[in-house]
Amino acid sequence: MSTATAQRPEVRKDDSMLKQKVMMAAHYDRLTSAKETGRKVASTFVPGNLNELVMCFDLLNNLPEVNAIQSGLRKQSGGYVMEAEKLGHSEDVCTYVKSDIGMMAKGNVGPNGKSLPAPDVLLLSYTGCFTFMKWFELLREQYQCETIMLHTPYEGDGKITANMRDYMVKQLKEEVIPTLERVSGVKFDIDRLREYLRESVKAEEDLVWVLQSAKNRPSPIDAYFGGIYYIGPIFGAFRGTPEATDYYRALRTEVDARVAAGKGPVTPEGDMGEEKYRLVVEGPPNYTSFREFWKMFYDEGAVVVASSYTKVGGVYDFGFRHDPDHPLESLADYCLGVYTNRNLPQRVDMLATYVDEYDADGLLINSIKSCNSFSAGQLLIMREVERRTGKPGAFIETDLVDPRYFSPANVKNRLESYFQMIEQKRSGRRAPAAPVAAADTGGVGGAA
Amino acid sequence: MATTAEIVERCQALFDDLHFETARAWKSAEPGRKVVGYMPIYVPREIIHAAGMLPLGILGGGDQLEVIHGDAYYQSYICRIPRSTIELGVSGRLDFVDGMLFPSICDVIRNLSGMWKLMFPEVYVRYFDVPQNYVDEIGGNYYVNELRELREGLEQLGGRKITDEALSRSIAVYNENRRLVGAVYDFRAERPWQAPASDVYLLTRAGMVLPVEEHNALLQDYLTAARAEEKPLRDNCRVVLTGMFCEQPPLNLIKSLELSGCYVVDDDLMLITRWLLDDVPTDGDPLDNLAKAFLHQSTATAAKYEPDLKEKGQHLVRAVRRTGAEGVIFAAPSFCDPALLDRPMLQHVLKAENIPYIAFKYAENSGQMQPIREQAGTFADSIKLWSET
Numbered sequence: 001m002s003t004a005t006a007q008r009p010e011v012r013k014d015d016s017m018l019k020q021k022v023m024m025a026a027h028y029d030r031l032t033s034a035k036e037t038g039r040k041v042a043s044t045f046v047p048g049n050l051n052e053l054v055m056c057f058d059l060l061n062n063l064p065e066v067n068a069i070q071s072g073l074r075k076q077s078g079g080y081v082m083e084a085e086k087l088g089h090s091e092d093v094c095t096y097v098k099s100d101i102g103m104m105a106k107g108n109v110g111p112n113g114k115s116l117p118a119p120d121v122l123l124l125s126y127t128g129c130f131t132f133m134k135w136f137e138l139l140r141e142q143y144q145c146e147t148i149m150l151h152t153p154y155e156g157d158g159k160i161t162a163n164m165r166d167y168m169v170k171q172l173k174e175e176v177i178p179t180l181e182r183v184s185g186v187k188f189d190i191d192r193l194r195e196y197l198r199e200s201v202k203a204e205e206d207l208v209w210v211l212q213s214a215k216n217r218p219s220p221i222d223a224y225f226g227g228i229y230y231i232g233p234i235f236g237a238f239r240g241t242p243e244a245t246d247y248y249r250a251l252r253t254e255v256d257a258r259v260a261a262g263k264g265p266v267t268p269e270g271d272m273g274e275e276k277y278r279l280v281v282e283g284p285p286n287y288t289s290f291r292e293f294w295k296m297f298y299d300e301g302a303v304v305v306a307s308s309y310t311k312v313g314g315v316y317d318f319g320f321r322h323d324p325d326h327p328l329e330s331l332a333d334y335c336l337g338v339y340t341n342r343n344l345p346q347r348v349d350m351l352a353t354y355v356d357e358y359d360a361d362g363l364l365i366n367s368i369k370s371c372n373s374f375s376a377g378q379l380l381i382m383r384e385v386e387r388r389t390g391k392p393g394a395f396i397e398t399d400l401v402d403p404r405y406f407s408p409a410n411v412k413n414r415l416e417s418y419f420q421m422i423e424q425k426r427s428g429r430r431a432p433a434a435p436v437a438a439a440d441t442g443g444v445g446g447a448a
Numbered sequence: 449m450a451t452t453a454e455i456v457e458r459c460q461a462l463f464d465d466l467h468f469e470t471a472r473a474w475k476s477a478e479p480g481r482k483v484v485g486y487m488p489i490y491v492p493r494e495i496i497h498a499a500g501m502l503p504l505g506i507l508g509g510g511d512q513l514e515v516i517h518g519d520a521y522y523q524s525y526i527c528r529i530p531r532s533t534i535e536l537g538v539s540g541r542l543d544f545v546d547g548m549l550f551p552s553i554c555d556v557i558r559n560l561s562g563m564w565k566l567m568f569p570e571v572y573v574r575y576f577d578v579p580q581n582y583v584d585e586i587g588g589n590y591y592v593n594e595l596r597e598l599r600e601g602l603e604q605l606g607g608r609k610i611t612d613e614a615l616s617r618s619i620a621v622y623n624e625n626r627r628l629v630g631a632v633y634d635f636r637a638e639r640p641w642q643a644p645a646s647d648v649y650l651l652t653r654a655g656m657v658l659p660v661e662e663h664n665a666l667l668q669d670y671l672t673a674a675r676a677e678e679k680p681l682r683d684n685c686r687v688v689l690t691g692m693f694c695e696q697p698p699l700n701l702i703k704s705l706e707l708s709g710c711y712v713v714d715d716d717l718m719l720i721t722r723w724l725l726d727d728v729p730t731d732g733d734p735l736d737n738l739a740k741a742f743l744h745q746s747t748a749t750a751a752k753y754e755p756d757l758k759e760k761g762q763h764l765v766r767a768v769r770r771t772g773a774e775g776v777i778f779a780a781p782s783f784c785d786p787a788l789l790d791r792p793m794l795q796h797v798l799k800a801e802n803i804p805y806i807a808f809k810y811a812e813n814s815g816q817m818q819p820i821r822e823q824a825g826t827f828a829d830s831i832k833l834w835s836e837t
Contacts (some may be wrong), residue, residue, distance in 0.1 A: 130558070343561065375557075
């Protein structure tokens with residue numbers, strides 16, 4: 001037996017995970033062979049991802065954030081980030097951007113080991129994140145290709161106004177669609193868009209069913225670590241395709257069976273043991289130590305029953321569905337409604353609702369150094385959710401794809417203290433001044 | 449006639465006053481008066497003015513404010529301006545402010561708008577979005593409606609209508625302000641030894657707290673005095689300063705640059721005073737006029753999308769050419785997404801034009817100026833020694 005085999009037990013994967021793996025591999029193969037097949041490529045972002053529209057022009061959808069995640073999971077992002085910093089990008093800014101730029105500098109090799117193509121068009125869906133605008137300005141400088149700005153106004157007052165929707169629809173009609181027609185050479189067909197949107201709704205229904213299955217005890221899913229797999233197809237290049245519909249139907253069936261069997265979530269090491277803690281998590285995960293991070297939870301019997309990160313590419317669990325009868329308006333509402341485009345009071349409402357409806361023990365915030373869109377204001381969010389729910393919150397800090405900002409001992413220590421605090425809260429004892437609080441940041445966090 | 453020293457002394461007092469006594473006095477002078485605060489980078493102050501309210505620029509707490517509560521709201525990797533602004537709020541220094549506007553500049557200020565709603569529910573709070581699409585029928589229509597919503601919000605706050613006539617009058621007053629600030633900047637570019645960067649900074653900064661009419665008078669007085677005075681010319685190089693459009697540098701930093709041998713001949717400090725590049729028409733629909741000015745005659749900066757790749761960074765090249773600058777200093781607040789993400793693209797443009805530059809970071813409470821002074825001094829020396837011109 002080789003040492004490597006002895007040290008690394010085989011990772012347990014559900015059928016749905018294997019199915020997704022095949023889908024993703026095929027997608028990356030389509031992308032890396034675009035030159036040979038003559039397909040054109042549109043790069044765009046996960047929040048505000050208009051996949052159905054992109055498909056109307058026979059364009060392949062390339063998502064630089066997903067590429068950065070793949071680099072993170074493969075332990076390559078650290079080198080890419082440093083490469084970008086060497087090129088003059090500040091150590092203070094988003095590591096997704098720097099991973100992407102560093103990857104380009106190193107040959108733009110995708111997860112399948114082949115070079116990703118230069119995009120034919122950058123669809124700058126400026127939704128919920130300031131950095132997106134600069135990211136695609138930086139890529140435009142590099143690729144010198146056509147760039148389309150689609151500006152999604154922020155829900156500053158916690159609502160979508162007619163003015164916002166009209167603005168977006170106008171941009172789609174008068175800027176986005178004509179440019180995509182020109183770049184692709186394909187005439188826009190609104191009925192084709194309607195068909196894709198009809199398909200999207202099916203996947204959205206099943207995704208919501210899967211996410212809400214976490215209301216069961218035990219929860220059959222982990223809605224953060226597992227949830228990241230579940231959102232893959234619908235947040236990526238598959239929303240609106242029959243493959244996505246099949247995937248979510250299969251996933252639903254699989255989760256349904258787990259509910260019937262009274263099983264908890266599947267982890268990389270097999271079925272999770274006893275469910276001891278039910279958490280709501282706010283913020284993206286760390287990808288460079290994804291497994292290690294997840295293990296800190298399931299080893300302690302902690303399951304995430306709801307998360308905000310699984311809403312970053314679309315919030316479906318409060319009723320929104322794409323609407324084939326109002327296709328452009330529906331795309332506008334989709335963009336306007338993504339999690340990071342919602343104001344802080346809305347985010348507090350959502351998280352407090354999750355804590356209540358999923359009967360969680362509290363809110364854990366994983367604050368990401370790279371992402372001000374998520375992170376600025378999270379300490380107040382924690383305080384507000386604690387106040388409204390009466391459940392304790394906790395605060396940890398990591399980064400998306402920069403391994404320099406993942407400190408396992410520190411994170412583990414805080415998590416263990418948090419679980420202890422939950423126990424104490426349950427038993428009615430007074431919680432001590434736990435180190436779970438944001439000790440590095442001034443100490444708002446911790447027990448309410 | 450007041451001397452520049454007397455004028456600057458008054459501006460310094462306004463700058464030092466973290467309780468905003470002048471604005472408080474303005475408010476209490478007449479019953480029913482309202483004060484509306486705004487953060488960088490741009491809001492149409494004309495609408496606040498037309499509502500009979502005082503627009504009050506909130507630019508953080510600087511290096512004289514001890515941040516006690518504010519740090520508890522932010523992680524260590526977030527810039528300083530929101531935490532000192534929270535400090536101003538929770539310490540009661542802004543308890544007379546009836547409304548707060550948070551412009552579209554970055555995610556930190558954007559999220560601060562929601563925090564303000566949660567923390568100060570009695571205050572009128574608006575996130576002020578601006579279009580990133582500059583076509584009249586698309587971004588223009590959206591923006592006119594946003595301006596209309598702002599106008600309606602302020603009407604509710606003030607309990608009175610804001611008429612088109614009042615708006616046009618306010619536009620005229622702010623046109624005058626823009627012309628005067630422009631004249632001060634032109635004067636400094638021509639004779640930087642006569643108008644030190646720290647003086648110009650304090651002078652424009654005073655416009656954040658004073659009623660615009662008073663600020664106009666102050667600007668006029670400064671121009672008159674500065675033209676009449678003679679100050680010694682130093683062997684400094686001429687630089688454009690960029691990246692300081694949001695979190696403010698300590699005043700000492702601006703002074704240090706000059707002491708180290710750099711005359712600042714243009715900058716992006718107090719950008720709101722120079723956001724609109726030309727007069728806004730005072731006839732016709734005032735909201736339409738403000739919208740068109742924003743779309744077609746506003747300055748380029750990191751918070752705005754540049755649709756034309758060829759235009760990216762050219763505003764900086766033009767500033768260098770217009771002012772006869774010999775180099776550019778990129779000075780950005782730590783963790784400032786707009787300034788730091790934009791910087792590599794701007795540097796590429798400067799490099800292509802053979803314009804020398806240096807870069808450093810600061811925080812509003814940076815105390816140690818020696819490294820900056822050394823860096824800027826070396827930059828100035830290298831320009832003087834090695835520049836081709």
